[in-house]
Amino acid sequence: MKGIWLARLQNLKRKPLVLISMTVMTVIFAFVLSGGVGSSIPLLVATDHTSISQEVLESLQRKEDYTITVMTEEELQEVIKEKRDSIGILLNEKTYSVLADIDSDIVRKLSLEIESTYNELAFRGQVIAEAGASKWEQVEKGMNEEKAFLLKESSMDESQVFRYDGALQSLFGFMLYFVFYTISINVQFILEDKRTGVWNRLKLASISRFQLYFGHLSFSYIIGLFQMLLVILVFRFIIGTNMYGGLWKVVVISSFYVLLVMAFSLFIISLVKTVSQSSVIISLLAVAFAMIGGAYWPLEIVQSEGLLAMKWLSPIYYGMESFKRVTIYGETLTGVITYLSMMFFLAVLLLAVGITLLEKRTERYHSSE
Amino acid sequence: MLQAINLQKKFKTKEVVCNINMQLEKGESVGLLGPNGAGKSTTISMLSSLVMPTSGEVFWNKVSINKNPEALRKTLGIVPQEIALYPELTAKENLAFFGRIYGLKGRLLIERTEEILLKIGLSDRKNDIVKTFSGGMKRRLNIGAALLHKPSILIMDEPTVGIDPQSRAYILDTVKQLVEEGMTLLYTSHYMEEVELLCDKIYIMDQGEIIAYGTKEELKLLVSDNQTIELKAHLLSSAFEEALQKQFPMASVRKEEDILLISMPKKEEPLATIFAIAADNAVTITSAIVKIPSLEDVFLHLTGRALRD
Structure with missing residues (x-):
């Protein structure tokens, strides 16, 4: 197996174009189609420099959802006039104003958050004034406990609501789509080795079938996962995409998705005779899967019942849905266990069928004179 | 010693190889001759343990x-019909890869790789990427990859297909040298001259069956033990024909247009006598061709078809 890895690495060193191009294309497409920014919302904020407005500002700054630029009230008014798509917030001691041209979901959510912060601060001030700082500590402790319970309840409810994040939609969609090619092209080495006779040479050198398949598949798996991790890390830490604190969950889901795509690619190559046939089929299927799996657009906007029913056939659907749930909807891995289990069991099934068919086909190769 | 007993291979209902019996003794070079589709590759796949026979x-x-396939695999070198190499790797990297797979490492791997590169005449191109090689060079490297672990038996499946005459000659020389060094060889080809040159014993296959086997001489005897002499001459006369017939009573002498055909047993060496008779009869011989049966004739005789049909 070490030998197979070494040969594949040498091959990758000489032909790195597939990996590089698929990674770069994912970054470019996701970056361009998400509007060239991360999914944190840019806010322009001016305060009256009172302690209350400063505390509200700090509270907003602590949230990953916003990129905040602080300026004076005059500057804010000027910028809002010039850039009509910007969102500005004027924070005073007892009031606040949200300056925006349109009344969007974002504006409504923002208003609610600011209002809630003001209420909390006012409540705190009242408690301290009436009963002292120690009483507030007790009240705050009680509130936090209650809040944790409420949060859990609200996340269960919110999973039923359609939430959309353009940046994550583009990132996840293109990442899942392009990695399909990287993995498939790598898995095709099995077919190529069988066609050229290298596979037989290795078998005759007493390399077991398990070692042969495991060597090739594990390499394809690592390359696919590497590409996904690279893209995720670039978007999270360089471009600054907000993943709603679900970064590690995205990584875990990626590992399941790569396994499924690898198994699917193996299944495809077991049905065809040549690498070119396999490339054509994989290209067609990748596009189809991306469409029905919600990589290009959210499935919530699809009306056709037929198309929606077909989503279960697409490996991209399982990946896309899990990614969205652990990020935008804030669910835990347990919340997407159904998707993860489906990916795992489908992968095992496709691997078993693929290897069986490939072995039968191999015997045919020996007799093709 | 490699021995095949009643080998049969069926794919679904189609029988591609039936009732194959073969034997290779240590140090023997055996040819498996047959047209494309005769079942040679299936046979060697079974002989090399890659495919299980149906029976x-x-x-x-x-x-x-x-x-117990391992018993053979350790000592077997196989040269497949395809170029079983990694095209993106250099010649040296390819050999090192296959050497490593066979358990060679360190100094031994380096030495063995250099030795093989020398043997196949690719030392000066060892660091070049295989996809830049000519067909002949790839074929030579294909052979080299099978020799790294010093096999005691080498199976070669049409190793000279699609290459230029110069490379072909080089490969045949290399194989001949291996045979002289004591390598047991099973060589499949549809080029009868290669099999004739390299092999002591020949199996002829057609439509999945062995239709004849033996030494070259034994096989040629299947066609005829006669030789035919074609004479072209000035002033051919009936007196000359009669004199020849009288000298070689076992021969048949006949004239076809301006060529005189003399058919007689192979054991006689008649040319000197024929030239003497011609001189006595004032006949000037311009050309004399002695024709003995080839393996091509044997195949034609056995199947009614030419070997390359």
Whole structure:
């Protein structure tokens, strides 16, 4: 197996174009189609420099959802006039104003958050004034406990609501789509080795079938996962995409998705005779899967019942849905266990069928004179 | 010793190989001759343990390789019809890869790689990427990859297909040298001259069956033990024909247009006598061709078809 890895690495060193191009294309497409920014919302904020407005500002700054630029009230008014798509917030001691041209979901959510912060601060001030700082500590402790319970309840409810994040939609969609090619092209080495006779040479050198398949598949798996991790890390830490604190969950889901795509690619190559046939089929299927799996657009906007029913056939659907749930909807891995289990069991099934068919086909190769 | 007993291979209902019996002794070079589609590759796949026969058995040193393929695999070198190499790797990297797979490492791997590169005449191109090689060079490297672990038996499946005459000659020389060094060889080809040159014993296959086997001489005897002499001459006369017939009473002498055909047993060496008779009869011979049967004639005789049909 070490030998197979070494040969594949040498091959990758000489032909790195597939990996590089698929990674770069994912970054470019996701970056361009998400509007060239991360999914944190840019806010322009001016305060009256009172302690209350400063505390509200700090509270907003602590949230990953916003990129905040602080300026004076005059500057804010000027910028809002010039850039009509910007969102500005004027924070005073007892009031606040949200300056925006349109009344969007974002504006409504923002208003609610600011209002809630003001209420909390006012409540705190009242408690301290009436009963002292120690009483507030007790009240705050009680509130936090209650809040944790409420949060859990609200996340269960919110999973039923359609939430959309353009940046994550583009990132996840293109990442899942392009990695399909990287993995498939790598898995095709099995077919190529069988066609050229290298596979037989290795078998005759007493390399077991398990070692042969495991060597090739594990390499394809690592390359696919590497590409996904690279893209995720670039978007999270360089471009600054907000993943709603679900970064590690995205990584875990990626590992399941790569396994499924690898198994699917193996299944495809077991049905065809040549690498070119396999490339054509994989290209067609990748596009189809991306469409029905919600990589290009959210499935919530699809009306056709037929198309929606077909989503279960697409490996991209399982990946896309899990990614969205652990990020935008804030669910835990347990919340997407159904998707993860489906990916795992489908992968095992496709691997078993693929290897069986490939072995039968191999015997045919020996007799093709 | 490699022995195949009643090998049969069926794919679904189609029988591609039936009732194959073969034997290779240590140090022997055996040819498997037959047209494309005769079943040669399936046969060698079974002999090399890559494919399980539907029925029958293969033994290597009296051990069944159907049950214990490892017994053969350690000592077997195989040169497939395809170029079984990584095109993106250099010649040296390819050999190192296959050497490593066979358990060679360190100094031994380096030495063996250099030795093989020298043997196949690719030392000066060892650091070049294989996809830049000519067909002949790739074929030579294909052979080299099978020799790294010093096999005691080498199976070659049409190793000279699609290459230029110069490379072909080089490969044949290399194989001949291996045979002289004591390598047991099973060589499949549809080029009868290659099999004739390299092999002591020949099996002829057609439509999945062995239709004849023996030494070259034994096989040619199947066609005829006669030789035919074609004479072209000035002033051919009936007196000359009669004189020839009188000198060689076992021969048949006949004239076809301006060529005189003399058919007689192979054991006679008649040319000197024919030239003397011609001189006596004032006949000037311009050309004399002695024709003995080839393996091509044997195949034609056995199947009614030419070998390359």
